[in-house]
Amino acid sequence: MLKHTLIIAALLAGTPACVSINGAVNATAAGPVTTIDNPMTDAIAKANASVAAIVAIPDKDRTFDNTVGAIDDLLATFEYRVSLFIFMSNVHPDAAVREESQAAEEKYNNFLIEVTKREDLYKAVKAYAATNPKLEGEQKRLLEFTLRDYRRAGMDLTPEKRARLTEVQKEIGKLVIEFNKNNAEEDSTVMLTKEELKGVPAEMVSRFPGNGGVCVVGLAGPTYIPVMENCENETTRQKMWMAYKRRGGKKNVGILEHVLKLRGEEATLLGYKSNAEYEIEVRMAKTPKAVDDFYAKLRPLAREKAKQDFAEFTAAKQKQTNDPKAELKPWDFQFVKNYLLKTKYAVDGEKVREYFPMEAAVDGLFKTTQSLYGLEYKDVTATKGGTTERPLWHPDVKLYEVWDKATGKMLGEFYLDMYPRENKYSHAAQWGLQQHKVWGNGKVTTPLAALVCNFTKPTEGKPSLLQHSEVETFFHEFGHCLHTIVSEAKYYRFAGTSVERDFVEAPSQMFENWVWDAATLNTFAKHYKTGEALPKDLLQAMIAGKNLGSGLDAENQFYYALTDLKYERTSDGKVDTTKIATDLYPEITMYTFRPEGTYYQASFGHLMHYNAGYYGYMWSKVFACDMARRFKELGMLSPEAGKYYRQKVISQGGTKDAMDLLKDYLGREPKLDAFVEDLGLKGK
């Protein structure tokens, strides 16, 4: 029942969090409301009273509405009351508010765990189910899912087994925190001379601490990436790559293996062969075998592109080093890609961004989506924002209403919080703060979403110019946002992005396609000084650049997904994660290199948080490409295609199995070829 409301953009963001609702709030006399009172204690008391009321109903009087529906009501109400407050820990400028909000989140999580394990509530649901009610549609699904969630939580087990299950889960919880802490405190460095850093921008080198000509180089993204992209010394890149793959240390390898063992035990207690079987059961794939089959079909197709990439990259390395025998190694990938982008494709990211002033990008996205989906957005920051219901936590924050043109109804609202500031969530993400719900009396709660990004702020005389990848991120997150907003689900349990975890990234990844479409870009990508449209040949070069190394990249993603899946298939708890990671690398990627002495898994947060779920990114990407095909045929800006997609997919949320939604939308079985085309495979 626990909702996953934060949708993360970056593949490696790895920060889990769940939150959501609109709270009891208080206004100050002057100025907009920037914060809200902590609603948690009150919300828990009210939720407990609702539980007591459900439990008190005599079994003979049980109905769908007063039992299963009432649980949906109580969980929705609870979330509506607390979500905005909990969300504040990610965005509020005031440390005291963030701390209180964080503490509230812990209470929120604990309360949800408690509620889902209440015996009396479970008995109430079982008593209602025993009447063999004739249900249909969402109601039938809600009863099935409720019973399924209870079974999966171990409610049918003997008291001894349940006690052990709780023990195991608590232990896993502690280990996860320890793993994260080790990662957060990770501060490995590599000592390098200035000569060894040849090619890295001098300005950057001058900022490295060190003495006697030796630099201390850290491994955080903002340092690691520029070094890997620019350093001409291969030995340096190798040292950096190896050190990067050892972050987290052997202590985290031990913690991960301990967690995998406990998860295996958990799955066995619940009657499953492995944790992968347990987790994937409730996803689109349903079985690990389906994921195996998916990759068995996909890998040879992507291999074609990977081979072309490997040949292109090897030739480039030989040219760059003047060594006709030079071989391509994993630590060359970023460097050679950067070299090819500059020399062969001549795409200058700094030039490209001059065509993407942020206001125009926001405007372009708004116009595109309004026209595609029959919507209208109204900026209500000044009129509705800053009230107790809709606080504005910072002057940068904006609030919009979304109206449906066909019916004239207000569908929902979203916040935009676009610029970085201290102590703000540092990636890009969408929060579903309030989900669509139709109450028993016909009243509708409309969705509320928040988009949190970190784009460069405008300075005097210069607007915020976005990198093309930032525009893509913005479209991606907005794909999640629309999924939340246009929901028509009756029950909170199925609203918005409450879909199978391996489908949730499909609508967002699909929407990335629009930033590569010439017709769409023509509507807004204009030079910030001259107003000139993005030149055609520049866009062509950008697209070629996008496909550069896409096959090698895809195989790298396969590697992460398949190591994750292999780790989670133990039932006896014996997993040598380092051996698996080392063995699979040359098996899955084009590189013959065995990464002995590394253990990437020690710092890979997804393994801890997404429970045999990493495959989901590629899985949903394949379906995203397949869904986008209809737009490519009818026109990326075709309102007809947009309306159809809205109706068949994003308005449906989790009211049906995603595979059924997908087949209904496609009018056929899903296929892999759109994904392969998306890799930019030549000669096919």
Ligand SMILES: [Zn+2]
């Ligand atoms: Zn996403």
